Amino acid sequence: MTKKKIEQILATLESRYGQEQCGLDFKSPFELLIATILSAQCTDVRVNIVTKDLFENYKTPEAILLLGEEALLTKIKTCGLARTKAKNIILTCHRLLIEYNGTVPDQMEQLLTLPGVGRKTANVVMSNAFNIPAIAVDTHVFRVSRRIGLAQGKNVLEVEKELMKNIPKDKWSQAHHWLIWHGRKCCTARNPNCSGCMLRSLCNFGRGNNKEA
DNA sequence: AACTCGGGGCA
DNA sequence: TGCCCAGAGTT
Incomplete structure (x- = not known):
């Protein structure tokens, strides 16, 4: 495949899909991690709507834990698989607080042990939050x-x-x-x-x- | 690799 | 209704 052909493919895709809203809004590794967990089986558009409201007041593991699973569930309901995601996010926040002093780890192996974080989520966090090419x-x-x-x-x-x-x-x-x-x-x-x-x-x-x- | 879980969208 | 996921977790 020639370079020119690759350019043509990318240009064509851009002309068709360049207008579609895509990508997750995030201001910190923690927000990106949570947003990516929410994005399972769900479009970025919907996740961005939900997280915009959520991160207004709850942008740290402590804040999310204070909010609690039931209230969190209400806020993320429209993302689908909400019960599972709420549970996992609460568990993950606990782990971040206890094991990583409230920060998001920057190692693949560590990310993968977090509840609700699989191959894709770990990859997205690594590449976007920590600038590891992927x-x-x-x-x-x-x-x-x-x-x-x-x-x-x-x-x-x-x-x-x-x-x-x-x-x-x-x-x-x-x-x-x-x-x-x-x-x-x-x-x-x-x-x-x-x-x-x-x-x-x-x-x-x-x-x-x-x-x- | 093949399953289950899971709930909103969409025909 | 029934079918499909811009995954994760388990066997």
């Missing part, structure tokens, strides 16, 4: 990247490397969201809308011998 590869990013040839790797880690190599660093965050939007709206897992895809002239998937890498 692109979080979720199912959409994985599928779409391989189909359009932006990343030819076999597994998640290899695809992540390919993306980091092929996408200019200042576009990582945006490109991540464009790929997700495209995966949801067009390049779906089943019955992808190849005929209506704005990338069809640049993409070999959907022209007979479909292969995702």
Whole structure:
């Protein structure tokens, strides 16, 4: 895949999805951690609405614990899986307070032990809060990247490397969201809308011998 | 790798 | 109604 083709793909995605609100608003590693836990199975748009209100008055582990699980639940209700998330956030706040003096750890292994924090959340916190270069590869990013040839790797880690190599660093965050939007709206897992895809002239998937890498 | 949990959206 | 997730946790 040539550099020019990669640029064309990114430019096309941007023209289509550049207007969509994407990305989580955050002012501190703690806010980003909580917002990312909330974003499971839920769009950034909705998370931003909820956290804008929540972080107005509750932006530290202490404050969240003072608020309590039931009140927290009420505030995050619209994010889905709210009971589980509320429980995990309370547990995580306890852990942060006791084990990390109220701060967010900057090591992958430490983040992964926190309740409600999995591969993706840890990755997002590492890359955005602590500036460790990374692109979080979720199912959409994985599928779409391989189909359009932006990343030819076999597994998640290899695809992540390919993306980091092929996408200019200042576009990582945006490109991540464009790929997700495209995966949801067009390049779906089943019955992808190849005929209506704005990338069809640049993409070999959907022209007979479909292969995702 | 294959499951379960989980609740709001959307057809 | 029924089907689908911009995950996490467990087996």
